Amino acid sequence: MEKNNNLKLENQICFPLYACSKEIIKRYKPFLDEIDLTYTQYITMMVLWDKEKINIKELGEYLFLDSGTLTPLLKKLESKGYIQRQRSIEDERNVIITITKLGIDLQNKAENIPLQMGQCIKIEKEDAIQLYRILYKILEQMKD
Amino acid sequence: MEKNNNLKLENQICFPLYACSKEIIKRYKPFLDEIDLTYTQYITMMVLWDKEKINIKELGEYLFLDSGTLTPLLKKLESKGYIQRQRSIEDERNVIITITKLGIDLQNKAENIPLQMGQCIKIEKEDAIQLYRILYKILEQMKD
DNA sequence: TAAAATTAAATTGTATACAATGTATTATAC
DNA sequence: GTATAATACATTGTATACAATTTAATTTTA
Numbered sequence: 313m314e315k316n317n318n319l320k321l322e323n324q325i326c327f328p329l330y331a332c333s334k335e336i337i338k339r340y341k342p343f344l345d346e347i348d349l350t351y352t353q354y355i356t357m358m359v360l361w362d363k364e365k366i367n368i369k370e371l372g373e374y375l376f377l378d379s380g381t382l383t384p385l386l387k388k389l390e391s392k393g394y395i396q397r398q399r400s401i402e403d404e405r406n407v408i409i410t411i412t413k414l415g416i417d418l419q420n421k422a423e424n425i426p427l428q429m430g431q432c433i434k435i436e437k438e439d440a441i442q443l444y445r446i447l448y449k450i451l452e453q454m455k456d
Numbered sequence: 457m458e459k460n461n462n463l464k465l466e467n468q469i470c471f472p473l474y475a476c477s478k479e480i481i482k483r484y485k486p487f488l489d490e491i492d493l494t495y496t497q498y499i500t501m502m503v504l505w506d507k508e509k510i511n512i513k514e515l516g517e518y519l520f521l522d523s524g525t526l527t528p529l530l531k532k533l534e535s536k537g538y539i540q541r542q543r544s545i546e547d548e549r550n551v552i553i554t555i556t557k558l559g560i561d562l563q564n565k566a567e568n569i570p571l572q573m574g575q576c577i578k579i580e581k582e583d584a585i586q587l588y589r590i591l592y593k594i595l596e597q598m599k600d
Numbered sequence: 601t602a603a604a605a606t607t608a609a610a611t612t613g614t615a616t617a618c619a620a621t622g623t624a625t626t627a628t629a630c
Numbered sequence: 631g632t633a634t635a636a637t638a639c640a641t642t643g644t645a646t647a648c649a650a651t652t653t654a655a656t657t658t659t660a
Contacts, residue, residue: 318570319563321502321518325584326480326573328591330495331520333473334647335598340470341649351474352616358465369638374465376475379639381617388615405625405638419463426462429470434597439590440469446583447472453578454479478617485619496646513608523609525647532645549608549655 339432343425347418352381353389354422360395360411361419367406394418483576487569491562496525497533498566504539504555505563511550538562 321327337351344354352375359366359374368382375382386409389395394415400406435443465471481495488498496519503510503518512526519526530553533539538559544550579587 316505316563316567319502319505319566321499321506324499324502324570325577325579325588326477326484327499328588328595329473329477329480330499332591332594333470333477334520335595336470336473338648339598350615355465355468355471355474358463358468361460361463362465367638376478377616378618380619380641381615383640385616399639403626403638407639419460422463423460426468433469433594435469435590435594439593442586443590444469444472446579446587447476449583450476450577450579451472451479454483482618494645511608521646522648524611524649525645527610529646543609547608547656551609 336429336433340425340429343428347421348392349418349422352377352385354425356382356385356389357394357411357415357418357422360409360415364411364416365408367400367408369406371409389415480573480577484569484573487572491565492536493562493566496521496529498569500526500529500533501538501555501559501562501566504553504559508560509552509554511544511552513550515553533559 317323340351340354344351349357355375356371359371368379368386372378372382377385386395386397390397394412396410396412397407398410400408461467484495484498488495493501499519500515503515512523512530516522516526530539530541534541538556540554540556541551542554544552
């Protein structure tokens, strides 16, 4: 007769993570629309603003995404002119992603997004620190 | 010349949320495969194990999902025999979801999943409490 | 009360996600 | 040195997600 409390939605730890992630990404949309990027395209560009040149495997390790997601996404970014895709000469299994001048310039247009999002979300400094620490602890632990 | 640190992937708060959510959901897969549910179907069943009867709008409020996601998902769950969908008589705009006997029975098959996941994820009690508190604080704050 | 506004679902279109499989290339084992 | 294994990426198929629109029903308003 008694319910299994372990199977109640409000007792899950993954569910608020999943919900919170989606809700925040929704809040990005109006800002990202202005530079014609989706959230996944945005975090991909973030890696490229930092690295400028990277292969798909390594990119996927940073983003926790596989080629099934990245291949079409990178083709899209290429069609927008922000990146170039080319097979590596040394090892033809690799595809090297290079950021273009247009892609580099896009960073200027994106530079106020983090601040705008910060005003939109409102999380206390200490909570943000804790959240960040715990999430990377879990991500790290799951690598084994 | 200097890079914009606000646009570095490792300085984002949403990204580890997004990554962590996905990685944990991946870990659910082998357990959920055994009862032929996806993660989204699983959390939907969680609400129904608790409520037994609910309309799509209310269900969507619990799950942070809209009819565009729920309509096909609920049709799937209906085809599996776990739920029934029927228009409300009082207000024909509403579709009422009712759990079936098969759906109720499924809870027994799912009851050890939370424990198995707990062994799989390994997060300290205090971290879990903090994480839970912060995530719901953010979700709550975003409602306004 | 008839027109306008609102509401709840469903539908359409686009973009992820990811498991599983296929393909071409490179590395390894013997 | 060749058969085998491993690797990187692409492709296929399924299942979300969600914005935007449509449809049908109900409520509100003038």
